[in-house]
Amino acid sequence: MTAFALRFLLLSSSFWFVVLRAQHPYLEEQPDFVKPCSLKDSENNACLSELIENMFQHWQNGVPGLRGVGALDPFRVGKLRIAQRVPPNLDVQVALRNLTTYGLSQAKILNSTSLFKSGHYATGFHVQLSKITLKCNYKLRGHVLVLNLNSAGVLNSEIDNLEFFLGMKMKPIQLQDLTFMNVTAIKTDVKRVDKVRINLTNLFGGNRELEDSANQLFNENWRVLYDVLRPVLTQTFDTVLLDRFSKIFQYVPAKYLYQGFD
Ligand SMILES: *[C@@H]1O[C@H](CO)[C@@H](O)[C@H](O)[C@H]1NC(C)=O
Ligand SMILES: *[C@@H]1O[C@H](CO)[C@@H](O)[C@H](O)[C@H]1NC(C)=O
Ligand SMILES: *[C@@H]1O[C@H](CO)[C@@H](O)[C@H](O)[C@H]1NC(C)=O
Ligand SMILES: *[C@@H]1O[C@H](CO)[C@@H](O)[C@H](O)[C@H]1NC(C)=O
Numbered sequence: 244m245t246a247f248a249l250r251f252l253l254l255s256s257s258f259w260f261v262v263l264r265a266q267h268p269y270l271e272e273q274p275d276f277v278k279p280c281s282l283k284d285s286e287n288n289a290c291l292s293e294l295i296e297n298m299f300q301h302w303q304n305g306v307p308g309l310r311g312v313g314a315l316d317p318f319r320v321g322k323l324r325i326a327q328r329v330p331p332n333l334d335v336q337v338a339l340r341n342l343t344t345y346g347l348s349q350a351k352i353l354n355s356t357s358l359f360k361s362g363h364y365a366t367g368f369h370v371q372l373s374k375i376t377l378k379c380n381y382k383l384r385g386h387v388l389v390l391n392l393n394s395a396g397v398l399n400s401e402i403d404n405l406e407f408f409l410g411m412k413m414k415p416i417q418l419q420d421l422t423f424m425n426v427t428a429i430k431t432d433v434k435r436v437d438k439v440r441i442n443l444t445n446l447f448g449g450n451r452e453l454e455d456s457a458n459q460l461f462n463e464n465w466r467v468l469y470d471v472l473r474p475v476l477t478q479t480f481d482t483v484l485l486d487r488f489s490k491i492f493q494y495v496p497a498k499y500l501y502q503g504f505d
Contacts, residue, residue, distance in 0.1 A: 267418050270308060270495045276301050279502045282357050282364055292352035294500060295368060298491075303348035309494045312487060316348035323379075323479065329471040335385035339398070342379040346372060353406075363427070368409045369434070375402040381443060388464055390457055396445030406435040411488065415497060415504065422497040422504040426489040429481050433473065439465040 276297045280290035303316040313319060323339040353369040381398040385391075409431050413424040441461050447453040461468060497504040 268308065268494070269418075269421065269423070270306070270499070273499045274301065277499055279498065279500060282359065282366075282501045282503070284358050286356055288355050288357055291355040291357060291366060292368070295355070296350065296352045299348050299350045302491075306491055306494060309490065312490045312494075316345060318344040318347050320344075320483065325472070325475055325479070327472060327475050332388055332467055333386070333471045335383060335387060335392075337384075338382040340380045340382075342377065344375060344377045346375040349373065363412050363414050364424070366411050366413070368411075370407055370409055372405045373403070375405060376400070377402070383443070387468070388460055390460070392446060392457075394443070394446050394448070396443060398444075399442045401440045402436065402438070404435065404437040405433065407431050407433045409484070413492065418493070423495075424492040424497050424500075426485065426492050429485040429488060431477060431481055431484065433477065436469065439469055441465065 277294065278290075280288065280294050282291075299315060304314045306312055320342040321340065323342055325337045325339070326335070327337075328334045349372065351371045351373075353371055355369070356367045358365045377398075377400045379398050380395070382395040384393045409429065411426060412428040413426045415422050416425045417423075442458050443461075444454070446457050
């Protein structure tokens with residue numbers, strides 16, 4: 244009876260082991276472009292900068308074997324909604340579809356810092372993107388600057404020299420016999436943007452003259468628009484990044500990236 248119970252226990256625990264393993268796939272081989280960095284407190288950790296830059300470049304088409312994380316370049320988002328009311332310049336509801344962004348894999352990491360505090364690692368990066376282009380279908384309703392709009396068409400945009408700080412909090416966790424980083428928070432803060440160009444088609448039912456002058460108005464006032472949209476754009480960006488980074492870090496064992504983990 245006891246032998247039977249024991250065998251049953253052993254069988255069922257190995258059964259669960261197999262199920263758990265199947266539920267948590269991970270990258271089984273150390274990629275050759277990654278060398279583990281020290282996470283010791285530091286003001287300018289060149290190794291971490293290189294690591295992040297390499298991950299952006301080498302995994303621009305996605306991470307081999309990881310489902311649910313698409314390409315970084317081009318980076319696609321199926322659907323985005325933005326509602327923002329900041330009188331007097333803006334009161335709009337915008338729906339974006341099939342958003343495609345080019346240029347993220349070219350990110351340069353200018354410097355990075357790391358800090359260990361109450362069980363968390365906090366890393367920070369200054370990221371520079373010299374050119375980003377973006378294309379999507381848009382639907383827009385409301386007013387922008389002095390214009391009342393209700394239209395749908397294609398939006399094209401180009402951003403020159405975007406610099407932002409990216410702060411990331413992570414905590415080591417054990418999954419089966421390996422350590423992974425659980426990314427618990429991501430916060431970005433834009434430090435610099437040199438220029439944003441936008442072009443929306445079909446703003447006034449196909450009237451090209453009105454459309455061109457509206458686009459001209461947007462482009463002359465891009466900084467005003469950017470300032471009012473900044474909080475909602477930042478929040479959206481943080482959510483997208485958190486989703487991506489947490490999936491990648493739960494797939495890539497910590498020991499591939501950082502020294503001192505098993
Ligand atoms: C989405 O955008 C991509 C790239 O611009 C394009 O190839 C694709 O056909 C678009 N899909 C839809 C449903 O519009
Ligand atoms: C990192 O680079 C940015 C932009 O050049 C600069 O403002 C910041 O002070 C630098 N931080 C460190 C820790 O070197
Ligand atoms: C990772 O952190 C989040 C947020 O703190 C938490 O909700 C989640 O349970 C953690 N995941 C694991 C596997 O520990
Ligand atoms: C805006 O885009 C349309 C369609 O792609 C193009 O015909 C037009 O020349 C563009 N306008 C500007 C100011 O770039």
